[in-house]
Amino acid sequence: MLRGLQGNVVIPKKTAASSAGWIATEGTAASESEFTSGSVTMSPKVIGAFTDATRLLLQQSSLDVENLIRDDLTKSIATAIDLGALAGSGSSGQPTGIANTSGINTTTFAAANPTWAEIVAMESAVANDNALTGSLGYICRPADFGTLKTTEKATNTAQFIAVNDEINGYKVVVSPQLTANNYVFGNFDDLLVGMFGGLDIVVDPFSNSTSGTVRIV
Secondary structure (H helix, E strand, O other), rough: OOOOOOOOEEEEEEEEEEOOOOOOOOOOOOOOOEEEEEEEEEEEOOOOOOEEHHHHHHHOOOHHHHHHHHHHHHHHHHHHHHHHHHHEEEOOOOOHHHHOOOOOOOOOOOOEEEEHHHHHHHHHHHHHOOOOOOOOOEEHHHHHHHHHHHHHHHOOOOOOOOOOOOOOEEEEEEOOOOOOOOOEEEEHHOOEEEOOOOOOOOEEEEEHHHHOOEEEE
């Protein structure tokens, strides 16, 4: 999470590593090898939500009503940001999420539910890029996680793919944000979410004043 950003922010990144070579003869120079750099540009997006509170609801003296509205709006925005990080399209005002970022490895499953070998192949794809480090973990939908809890690694072994909220020894985040039968595995230290502002709350008593309804935006 990068907070307090202003304007477009360009973050440098390494796109290809330099390579080392053996020196065949003592005293000769090493070959030149430079790493390749690129950048990730973060630009602000805007997300919003609103709810209408009726006159009778506002007449309730309990502070729980106000907290309920605040909590509902805050959670709806947080959920949308979470979805944007995972699967944002990068168009129509959305950020670019993991699923739509170019260059990210994909592993295709033969059937709707992955086998143990296919789960391990996700780890292998990350390891092949020397990226098997940092905050590693899986993300999957609740129903898919439930399926993996009852799917054996091999027939009649009583050893299941998902055990104790882990898959293949890595932690699992269970989220309904992903589409069915899609899984994400990787180092989530490499996921950047930029925050260009805070939560603005506007109380609008005018738009629906004829019905005595107040809009909270």
